[in-house]
Amino acid sequence: MPPPRTRGKALRHRLAELRGSGVAAKALDARALAALAANPGCRRRALLDGAGVDKTALAGALGAPSAFGQSQFALTRGNAFEARVKTDGGAELLRLVHQRLDPGAEPPGRAGVPDLTAVGPEGRTARTALALREATGAGAWTLLDHPMLALEVAGSPVFLEPDAVVVHPDGTWTVVEIKSFPMLDGSADPAKVGTAARQAAVYVLALEDVAARLGQDGTAAPRVRHRVLLVCPKDFSNLPTASAVDVRKQRAVTARQLARLTRVQDIADALPEGTCFSPELPAEELTAAVEAVPATYAPECLAACELAFHCRARSRARGAVTALGRAARAELGGLATVDDVLAAAHGEAGDPDDPAVAALRRAARLRTEALSGLPEAEPHHPREAACP
Known part of the structure; x- marks a missing residue:
């Protein structure tokens, strides 16, 4: 059996072949990872996401474009709100963390905000781990702005970038999710909160991996808090407010579902030689390549996957009962x-x-x-x- 480094290099080469010559890999984020964990039986999504295929471009080339995703206006509004929350060294953000999650700790003053810049995702991941190690023993508040975390999914590393991670004076770690949907009278849309909780659970899992590695030197591993801070605009203003969200259930479900995912290498090895998902290919060849990977369609995919319209059309054409929903399929x-x-x-x-x-x-x-x-x-x- 070849050594791990050789196997990893071979897998990266194979995934590059699946994307097509010169096509850069699309990074897999926590939003996509949470959706993938919600449908672990779909080998098609596991492979395409693992290979970094741009599913939006792929859906358009297949003739089934999807409107899935955030609008440019929503992205701009979200970025502006996040910048406001993090002004002045994150003073307001740390105040909300102290108020909602750790009122017994010393109030945050001038917190540390370490520089996390490095070359490439691997370099940023290592720099984040070092910053977490240093902050854990500092006995003070520390704000990590857009740290980089790594999580192995289906045999391949996935790099994740939460909005922020806060290290408390007692050395515990908290994930912060900043969203642009409003909290009206202290509560937000339950569906949107649920989506944010599933994303945060992915970050919690990745942080737990970092904590476990830091604890391998004989010291106690840092504790990752399972109550995350969700920061949103208050009512119809642009002022930030926050709520503590317990993600233990979402974390357990996500960990179990990710463990069930078939390794990307196994799925790729089962494909015919020469299979490629480049959007530049003729529609017939591209359709044949996509259909060579089994999919598990359900109506819930329409809100979570760019290929949902294509898979729905194929599912209906076959008369598959999965098009009626998972509940009907189970019955x-x-x-x-x-x-x-x-x-x-x-x-x-x-x-x-x-x-x-x-x-x-x-x-x-x-x-x-x-x-x-x-x-x-x-x-x-x-x-x-x-x-x-």
Whole structure:
């Protein structure tokens, strides 16, 4: 077996071939990683994200462009709000952390803000780890602005950049998520808060990896807090307010789902030789390449994946029951297509002892009985009805 460094080099070369000649890799962020963890059975997304394929460009080349993603206006507004929150060395941000998460600690004064610049993501990751080590034993407040963290996903490293990480005087670490959606009367849209919590859980996992490595020298590993700080505009103003969000549940689910992901190397090895996902390829060749990787479509993908429209069209064309949602798919057991479901309901196929088949036949029988009791509809003539 080749050494790890050789295997890693071979994998990077293979993933570069999948992207296409001269196509730069698209970085996988926490938002995409959280969505990937929510659908770990989708090998297509695992491979495309692991290879750094630009799924937006790929969807457009396939003829199924998606509107998924943030608008330029939302990005500009979010960047402006984040800059406001971090002005004056992050004084307001640290005040919110102290107020919401650690009121018993000494109030933050002039906190340390270490320089995290370095060459490349690997260099920034190492610089972040060093800054965390130094800040943990300083006994003071420290703000890490856009640190770089690494997390291994499906056998490949993913580099993540949270908005901020705060080191408390007691040496514990807190993830800070800054969002531009408002908090009205102290609460925000639950769906948006849930999405932010899943992103923050990814950062917590990555920080725990850093803490575990720092604890390998015989000292106690630093503790990563499972309550993160969500900072949003207050009401309809541009003033920041914050709420503590417990992400233990999201962290446990994300860790379990990421562990289930098939290694990217295994998925790539199963593809035909010469497979490539470059958007410059002819549509027929590109479609064949995408279809060579199994996908697990569900309606939830429409809010989380750029290829959702393409996968939905293919799923509907096959009559797959996954297009009806994960709940329906789970209830139907081994019945994988709509034709299978209808045949089982009408008694034309299926094992009558199968609970799903039995339930379908009972539902079909009840429907027939209900419709047979309805009076025959009278003919309706719209033109006659319109006349006096």
